[in-house]
Amino acid sequence: xxxxxxxxxxxxxxxxxxxxxxxxxxxxxxxxxxxxxxxxxxxxxxxxxxxxxxxxxxxxxxxxxxxxxxxxxxxxxxxxxxxxxxxxxxxxxxxxxxxxxxxxxxxxxxxxxxxxxxxxxxxxxxxxxxxxxxxxxxxxxxxxxxxxxxxxxxxxxxxxxxxxxxxxxxxxxxxxxxxxxxxxxxxxxxxxxxxxxxxxxxxxxxxxxxxxxxxxxxxxxxxxxxxx
Numbered sequence: 001x002x003x004x005x006x007x008x009x010x011x012x013x014x015x016x017x018x019x020x021x022x023x024x025x026x027x028x029x030x031x032x033x034x035x036x037x038x039x040x041x042x043x044x045x046x047x048x049x050x051x052x053x054x055x056x057x058x059x060x061x062x063x064x065x066x067x068x069x070x071x072x073x074x075x076x077x078x079x080x081x082x083x084x085x086x087x088x089x090x091x092x093x094x095x096x097x098x099x100x101x102x103x104x105x106x107x108x109x110x111x112x113x114x115x116x117x118x119x120x121x122x123x124x125x126x127x128x129x130x131x132x133x134x135x136x137x138x139x140x141x142x143x144x145x146x147x148x149x150x151x152x153x154x155x156x157x158x159x160x161x162x163x164x165x166x167x168x169x170x171x172x173x174x175x176x177x178x179x180x181x182x183x184x185x186x187x188x189x190x191x192x193x194x195x196x197x198x199x200x201x202x203x204x205x206x207x208x209x210x211x212x213x214x215x216x217x218x219x220x221x222x223x224x225x226x227x228x
Contacts (some may be wrong), residue, residue, distance in 0.1 A: 014069075017085040018044050025083060033172055034088070037067030047086040051076045064088065068172075068213055068222065100176040101209065101226060103141035108223075109133075111142055112149065112164060112186060119153040128163040135166060135184050139226040144208040149186065151204055152219045155197040156190035163189040174224045185213075187220040 001009070008015055014031035018024055022044040027035075034043075052058040057077035064071040070091040078084040109131055120127050156162050169183040198214060205212040205221070213220045 011087075013087055013089050015085065015087045016040070016043060017083055018047065019083055020081055030090075034066065034069055036170065036172060037069055043086060043088075044084075046074065047076045047084050050074060051078060051084060055079050068211065101140055101224065103139050103144075105137045105227070106140050106142045106145075107137050108135060108140075108166060108184075108186065111145055112166065115146060115149040115153060116164060119150065119157075123157070125157070125159060126161045128161060130163060130165040130167075132167045132184075135168065136225065136227050138184075138223065139228070140223060141208065145210070145221070148201070148204055148208060148210055148212075148221065149188075151197070151201055152188045152221075155194045155201060155219070156188055156192070158192040158194065159190035161191060163187075165189060169222060176224075181224040181226055183222050183224055185220045185222050187218050189218045191217060193217065193219065 009028045011028055012030060014028065014034045016024060016027040016031045018040075022041060024040055046064075050058065050060045050062075055078060057075060059073060059075045061073045062071075064074070069088075071088045072091045073089040075087045075089075076084065112131075113129075116127050116129070153162070165185075165187040167185060167187070169185055172183050173180045174183060175181070193216075201212060201214070201219065211222045213222060
């Protein structure tokens, strides 16, 4: 591998090279992680949409979000009809600007069960639990996590069913002091989330240095697997 190839492979920004039929020719490490959150066909269509009219390279500033990934610009380039490349420029995220969690070794299932119990009192909501039992105890500030989880459950109180899923996030990591740690998520999936409470959830997560991912019917807390 040449120095140029090593630069591309280790670039913080995802890079993918497609054939004209949408098949991936090559991609760097960061792009492999990105494909856990978005389909290759969507990125291929994005490249075609923002490609220069004639051969060459074109940079466009736009806001994109795929899961935890946020981008502020893309560069699309092609020199013939055979292949086209796209590079996405990441906005700063928790991956590089979050401090290593403080706290004690904590059983996540115990914490989550406690929050579910307190929020299910006198409630007709059907609470469903879907846990991966292989997730170990991790270092976390339990009090802050409880506060955030309780707030998320309160935002879901108009739902008929609330599923809580605790699972590994495959292919993603976070880095503290040049050491990589795997990730898992606590996801609260509900059919009626109070949108007016979402800004407060984000504010509380930022205050306690948690990363939350919000979709139409779920709120997920992403946590590093730090066991000591």
